[in-house]
Amino acid sequence: MVTAKNNRKNSAKSSKTTSKPTGGLWRQLWSFGWKLTLVIVAVLAIYCIYLDQIIARKFEGQKWYLPAQIFSRSMPLYPSAPVSHSQFIDELKLLGYRKVANPRQIGEFSASSTRVELWRRPFLHPEGPQPAQQVMVSFDSNGVASVERLSDHRQLAVFHLEPVLLDRIVTGDGEDRLFVPTTEIPKSVVDGLLLTEDRSFYEHYGINPLAIVRAAMVNLSAGRTVQGGSTLTQQLAKNFFLTSERSLIRKIREALMAIIIDARYSKEEILEAYLNEVYMGQDHNRAIHGMGLASQFYFGRPIGELTLAQQALLVAEIKGPSYYNPWRYPQRAQERRDLVLRLMMEGNKISVEQYKVAAASPLGLRNAARPVHQKLPAFFARVKQELRDRYGDTLLKQSGIKVYTTLDPLAQEAAEKAVSATISALDSKNSGLQAGMVVTERYTYGIAAMVGDRNPGYDGYDRAEEIRRPIGSLVKPFVYATALAQGNNYNLLTPLKDQPITLKNEQGQTWSPKNDDRQFSGQVSLLTALTNSMNVPTVNLGMAVGLDAVATTLQQAGWNESVAAYPSMLLGAVNGSPLMVAQVYQTLANNGRYRQLYAVTAVLDKDNQPLPVSHLPQTEAIDPAVNYLVQYALTQVVQTGTAARLGAAFPGVKLAGKTGTSNDQRDSWFAGFDERNVAAIWVGRDDNGKTGLYGSSGAMAIYRSFLNSRAPLSLRLPPVNGVVQGYFDRDTGVAKQPDCSDVVAAPALADSYHPAANCGESRPWWQRMFGG
Known part of the structure; x- marks a missing residue:
């Protein structure tokens, strides 16, 4: 009995002893669990704080890197602006405006044969925000006749279309x-x-x-x-x-x-x-x-x-x-x-x-053939170089930059088409040809288009700016400008010798220039010599006025590299690029005023504030009256001279231009202008091989194709101070009365034009006095 009782006690103790650790385990697990939960919550809280900081930096700072936007020029419209009716409509289509019968909302336009009603979009112009505006633009044969704001029927002095977004310069991701x-x-x-x-x-x-x-x-x-x-x-x-x-x-x-x-x-x-x-x-x-x-x-x-x-x-x-x-x-x-x-x-x-x-509507997609991003390697290279020169290397890495340029999208499209089509056609006779082309706006000095390769989208060697090739007869207008500046000695009808000539340098070496046709006329007028691009009369004239004087004229017109004053320079032994040629012909086209060509007009930062920019100076390189005479001569080149095929292709349109061909027909050049644009074109081979092309059969063919796509506006050439209508003896170049026989009319410098009171003797006074 006692033993049994003791056994029961021991059993109870054992049971208590066994159950005690079980309860303790749960307490331990509970204790560990809530502590672990606290740790997890703390870690999660810390992690959420970390995530919150990441999110705050993104949301409250710069959410995105916004690529630099590159815009074309903003087309300006004003009375007498050199913009044709068809060009304006092409621009609207390029910008995605919809043609309707009656514009009722932003982004729509309607057109008749002489007028365009437009509801322009609001946009950011470098000079400030431009509101949406409904206008009526009227046209005549010279371009824009008037721009009327329809809300109050006010005639506007100037009205801008929004620019085309050409590209965004994407970096990083x-x-x-x-x-x-x-x-x-x-x-x-x-x-x-x-x-x-x-x-x-x-x-x-x-x-x-x-x-x-x-x-x-x-x-x-x-x-x-x-x-x-x-x-x-x-x-x-x-x-x-x-x-x-x-x-x-x-x-x-x-x-x-x-x-x-x-x-x-x-x-x-x-x-x-x-x-x-x-x-x-x-x-x-x-x-x-x-x-x-x-x-x-x-x-x-x-x-x-x-x-x-x-x-x-x-x-x-x-x-x-x-x-x-x-x-x-x-x-x-x-x-x-x-x-x-x-x-x-x-x-x-x-x-x-x-x-x-x-x-029931179609998908309404854009034309997939027209790229969203313009491939403009030559032009964008020029833009980036200007931005580096003005603002340093880091500008384009900043977010939200807006760059406004001078590019005319329609001129660029016409230039690309002209280069590609013409070089492909010429390839059948001479494979391996290449080309470079630059087009500028005549009155603004802005670069409107650049093509650096026969394949315009190829991003490689840029023949619009990087080549250096002899420019041939493109130098001749500057020889004649130098002479005409000496008004008492030369006018457009002054006779020049066209006879065999041999020049000897200090080392005893001789040079005997010849005309392209290997013929000599004995004597020709200054105008005839330039119109027909005659070599021998040009050399005689250049030697008479001085090689240094000619080099100075060329450099004052904008030639930014040295010119070796050798006689061969008078016939184009001067190496240059289409951009360099465009620069000096821009001076000729703009009444003798020189200003450096440019591609960037303005830059806005991410807050749409303009960055400072220095204005390019403008100087008088050639006297406007003298320059007018050269312009007149260049119109005669197109009308009856070496570029006559160009004139025949556009009857009734006044154009100015000059063909150029280097020795052995290795380089074909053309430079010319209408009322709106100046163009400079080179055609040749990268290996400097012979092309078999003259300026008129190579480079000028590209310019003609360009004008086929971009209908030219006839040159106006208004009278300038210091120029009068002159009348000259056909043979001697002596100033005479208009009713005299055998006279030729041509513009002349007023200060040096002194016709005799009567027709009289047609020989110059020194011949009449001393004989000969």
Whole structure:
């Protein structure tokens, strides 16, 4: 009994002893659990603070690097502006304006045979914001006749079209975008986006658990991923901060960031960031981000001008820009677009009638043949060099820079077409030809177009600026300008010797220049010698006025490299490029005034404030009266001289120009101008081989093709002070009365034009007095 009783006691003690550690274990586990939870919460809090700092830096600093935007010139319209009716309409089409019967909204125009009614878009001009404006532009045979603002019927002194966005200089990650605030994004785009991608956007707190569960069930049922549960905020977090890696850790981080973003920022800020960040497709090696750039990429116009159907297609592309590529898979893209439209109709965002009209619309894509990014290697090289010279090497790395240039997109297009087509045609007789071409604006000194290769988009050796080749007879107008400046000794009818000549240098070497036809006329007038590009009379004239004087005239006109004062210089043994030739012919075209050619007109920083720029000086290189005589002579070159085929191609249009050919026909040159543009063109071989081309058969053919695409405006050549209509004896060049026999009319310098009171003896006074 005692033993049994003791056994029961021992058993109870043992039981107590056994149960005691069990209760202690739970307490230990509980203690460890809440401590671990505190650690996890602390770590999570610290991690969230870390994520919050990352998000704040992104959202409250510079959200994106915005590539530097390069713009063309802004076409100015004013009474007498050298812009034709057809050129203006081409410019509007290039800018994406829609032609309608009656313009009722921004981005539309109508046209008659002499007038264009336009509702211009608002845009940022270097001189300040330009508002939307409705105008009537009238044209006559000389260009613009008047510009009337229709709101108050006021005649405008000057009116600008917005420039063409030529390109964005993308650096770093290759992302390309145009920032557009939500205030400028149509409401239909936002409605379609939310109905399609995130209906509860304004209700959830960054994540939508119900949508995640629903998507998981659908995907499990389908056996593959067919539906996503991510909110717009989650998509933004992923696009901004994360990779496309598929992992649980990445999804958790995405969810945490979405919650923080939603807590920190308003729905409107989140929506604006999403609309400018969302990936919308690929343009070669450039990633298209944001609705603003996508609108230009797919439709070639601002997002505010898109139709309802086009807006729906933008929303449709978010699902998969590659899968729904509208050029490659138009049927898929249309089906997805129509789904967006149907959701908008069912959500009462559009009417049934709007849905039917939009769903029946074509996709309305831009012409894929016209590139979004202009390939302008020669011109962009010039722009970058000017920017480096003015602002240093780091400017283009800054975000949001806007660079306004002088490029005329239509002139560039015509130049590229002319070079490519003409060189291809010439190749049948002489393969391996290359070309360089520069076109400038006659009155502004801006570079309107540059082509540096027979393949204009080739980014390599730039023959518009980098070559140095003998310019041949293109130098001759400066020889004649030097002589005509000596008005008492020379006029356009002064006779020049055209007889065999031999010159000897200090080393005893001789040079016997010959005319191209190897013939001698004995004597020709100064005008005839220049018109027909005769060598021997030019050498005689140049030697008479002095080699140094001719070199000085050329350099004052803008030739920025040294000129060796040898007799052969008079026939073009001066090495230059099309850009250098364009510079000096720009001086001739602009009444003898020299100003350095330029490609950049203004630069705005990210806050749209202009960066300082020095204004290029303008000087008088050639007396305007003398320059007028040279201009007149150059019009005769086109009318009856070596460029007569050009004149015959454009009857009734006054053009000025000069052909040039180097020794052995290795280099073919042409320089000329109409009322609007100056052009300088070289054709040759990179190996300096013979081409078999004269200036008239090579380079001038390119200029003629250029004018075929860009109808020339006839030169006006208004009278200038110091020039009178002169009358000269055909043989002697002596000034005579207009009613005398055998006289030739030609402009003359008033100070040196002294015709005899009567017809009298036609010989010069010194011959009459001393005989001979």
